[in-house]
Amino acid sequence: MLAIVVAVLSGVLLTVFVWPRLREYWRNPNGLSLPPGPRPHLLLGNLLDLPTGGSEWLAFERMSKKYGSDLLHFHVPGSHILTINSYKAANDLLDKKSSIYSDRPRLPWAKGLMGWSWSLVIMSYDEGFAAHRRLVQHSFQPNIVTSQHRPVMQREVPRLLRNLLVTPDDFIRHLRSMTGAIIMMVTYGYQVLPKDDPYLILAEDVNKSMETETPGAHIVDFFPFLRYAPSWMFKFKRDAVVGRRLTKEMRNAPFQMVKERLAAGTALPSMVGSLVEKEVVDGVTSNEDLIKNCGAVVYSAGADTSTVTLTNFVLAMIMHPVVQERAQRELDEVVGRDRLPNFNDRSQLPYLACIVKEALRWKAVSPLGIPHYTAADDVYQGMFIPKGTTVFANQAAMLHDPSVYKDPDVFDPDRFAHGVDRSEGILDPARITFGFGRR
Template sequence: MTSTLAYVLCAAAVGAVVLFSSKHRRRYPPGPRGLPLVGNLFDLPRESTWLTYEAWGRKYGSDILYLNVLGTHMIVLNSTEAAREILEKRASLYSDRSVDITQHCTGWSRNFGFIEYGDKWRAHRRMFHQQFTSSVLPRYHPTLKKEVHGLLRLLADSPDNFARHIRYMAGAATLRIVYDIEIQGEDDPRVATAEKAVHVITMIMTTGSYLGKTLRIYCYIPTWFPGAKFKRDAAVWKIWVDQMYYGFYRQLKAEIDDGQERNCVASNILARFSSEEYNEDLEGTIVNTVGTAYAGGVDTTVATLSIFVMAMLLYPEVQKKAQEELDRVLKRKRLPDFEDRNSLPYTVALVKEVLRWHPPLPTTVAHKSTADDVYKGFHIPAGSLVIGNAWAILRDEQRYSNAHIFDPSRFLTEDGQLDPNVPDPIETFGFGRRICPGRHFADDFSWLTVASVLAVFAIEPPRDAQNNVVEMREDFTSASLSVPKPYKANFRLRFTGATDLIPSPIVE
C-alpha cells in the first residue's frame, strides 16, 4: 500500500513539474487557475459539466478553455467556430480517443466509438456504415413501425407506465434489428440484461465518477484500496456487458450454423464472409460492431423520447400545432408512415428541436490530439483531451435566438417549410470523423415515434387528488447521458376511434 501510494504521488509530481516548467513558454487557453501537483483536479465539475464549461466560457470571455488534471491536458470547445475548426477541419489531428481503464475493466472497450483512431477503428466503422447507410435504412422500417405500433397499444392499455413502455419499445426494436431476437413481453430477461449493460456506459462516462478514469495507476491497486470502487463495480458490470456483446451474438451464430435463416444486422454481416475467412479477429470485429449498434440505438433513443414527452408537457402549444399538421395530412384516418415525412415539416422540426433544446449527450465523448497544435494563438499539446460542449453550441443565442425556449418553428420558413439556412443540431451526435454513424437510424426511429404518438394521444400533465394540474419544470439528471428525472404524464386518446388506427399485433 505504501509503495503504491508513493508511486501515485510521484507520477502526479512529475506531471506537475512538466506542466509548470513549460507554462512560461506556452500560452494555453484561459481557464481556472490550478494548484501545484494536482492542477485543476478539484475544479473539475462532478455533475452537469456542460453548464460549468459554459459558465467558464462567459467568465473568461473565450470559446476555448484549458484545464490540467494531474498532468492530463483538457481542452473544452464552447462554440461552433472552435469545434468545426479543430474537430472537423483538423480532424487528422483530433480523431483519436484516450484509453480509459474503466472501459477495459467493464468490457466497454469493445464499443468501437472508444477505439483509438487507426486501421482497427476504420474496419469497425466501415462494417457499421455498410449496415446503416441512408440507402439501407428502409429495410429496418417495417420493424420500427411494428414496435412503434406496439408502443401505442401499451400506452392505450396502461398509460401510467409510459417510461417503461418507451424503454421496452427501443430495446425490442433494436434487438430485433441487430440480432433478430423476438422479445416476449416487457418482462423478458434479455431486455433486462441489455439495459443493465447499456447503463454501465452512463456510469463510466460521467466525469469524476472514479479517480481511475484520470489516474491510470489505479488499475494496479487492490480492490480494497480507497478509491478503487470502480474495480469492485466493474467485476459485476462486466458480466452484463459480456452477455450483451457475446451472449446475443453467439446464440445467433449457433442458430445460423444450424441452418436456421436469420435476417438482421449481424446475419447480414456474417453473410459477407466465407467460413474460410472467419477467424477470431473477424469475430471480435463483428461482435464489437453489432454490440455497439445495439448500445447506440437504445439509450439515446430512450433519452430523446423522454425529453420529447417532457417538452410536450411544458409547451402544450407546440403539441397542438404538431397535431393540427398531423390531422391535415392524415385526416385522423391512419397513422403516419415514413412516406409522409416530407408532408409533415413541423413534426420534423419538432424532433430537431428536441435534440437542440436538451441534447442527450450535452458533452460528447472526448477526442484526443495526436500532435502539438495552435488555435488563435493558444497552444494545444499533443495528447490533449478535447471536449466538444454540444450544450453550449446548441444554446448559443447568436446561432439560435431565444435558445432556452422550445420552439420548432425556428427550423421553418415563414410559409412553414424546413429552412435550409437554419443549422441542424448535428452536434448532438458528435463531431468530425467521430460523429455517430447511426444518427440517420436514430432520426428515423425518433421521428416515427413522435409523429405516431402525437397522432393518437394528447400528452397532458398529471393531476393531484384535488384534480389540480401538477406543475411541471425542467429537471434533468447531471450524468453524461442527461435525461429528465422521473416524472408523470397522462396519455389521453385524442378522439373517438383513435385506437382503431393502431394495427393489431402481427402473429409470426
C-alpha cells in the same frame, strides 16, 4: 529504507508532474499560452476545479463566460483537458482539423476496468477502428435501411401505441421497449418479449454500470496506476468487476443466440446474421470477435440514446399542449384518421420535422459528447493545444447559445420554419447533436 522511499516518491513526482511540463515547454518553443482556465493547484493541478455531479455543461458554460474564451483548459496530473464551448470553435477544430482531433483518449476506467476496449464509439485508431467502422457502415447503407430497417420500425410503432393506450403512465418503459425491440431485430433478428425481456434488461444493466465519461468522473483516468490497487481500497474497483461481467455477457449472449438459430435454420434477417454468413465484407474478414463487437456497440448505444430523445419529446408535448395540438392538426390534414403515418409522409409534415429538430436541441442527449483526443500539437487563435489533450465539445451549451438560438430555454419549433442552414436560416441542431469530426 527512508532513502528508498524518498527516491521512489521523487521519481513519481518527476514523472507525473515535472516531466509533462518540461516536455510541453520543449514542444512549445514560441512560448504560446495555453487556453485560459482556473489557476492550477500545487500537485493536484485543476483536478478539484472540474465540475462533477450533473449539469457539468452549465458549469463549463459559466467558466467560459468568466474567462472570456470559447476554449477552457484544465491541467491535471500528467494530462490536459480542453472543453470547447461554441459551435464555431468546435467546427474550426473538430471538423476542419479532424486529422488532429478525431482520436479517442486512453480511458483507463472504460476501456481497462470496464472492458469496453471493443467499443467502436471509444476505440482509438490503433485498436482496429477502421475494420469495425467498415462493417457497421456496410450494415447501415441507405438501401439497407430503406429495405430492411424501416419495415421493422413501422411494425413496432403500433405496438408502442397499444401499450400507451393500456398503461400510459408507463410511457418510459414502453419507449424503451420499442427502441430496444427495433435495435434487437435490426441487429440480431430477435423479437423481444412483451415484458421483462432478458436482453433488454441486460442492456439496461450494462448502461447503468457505465458512468458518464465526463471530466473528473473517474479518478483512475488521471492516476492510471490506481487500476492495480486492491479492490477493498476503492469502490470503483468493485463496481468494475460487476460491470465487466455484464459487458462480457452483452457481447456474447445475443451473438451466440444468432449462431444457434443460423445452425437450426430459424434465423431472421439481421446485421449480425448477415456478417456471420459472409466471410468478407468490403475487404474486411468477418471474424467472430469483430462481429461480436459491431453487434454489441449497436445494441448498447442505439436503444439508450433513442429512448432519451423520445422521452424528451414526450416531456415537451406535455409541457406545450399548443404545439401538440398544432402537430395533430397537421397530421389530420395530411394523413387523416384512417391510418398511421409512414415514411412517405415525411416531406408533407414540415411542422413535425421542426418539432423533431427542436426536441434534439432543447435537451441534449449527450451534453458533453464523446471525448476526442489530439494526435498532434496544435495552435488556435494564438493558443497552444498540446498533443495528448482530451477534448470535450460542450454540445448542450452550443444548443443553448442565445447568439445562435433566440430564447434557447424555450421549446419553439417555429425557430426552424425558414430553413436550417446558416446561409438560409438557423443552424441545424443535428450538426451538433450527432457530434463533430470524422466520428
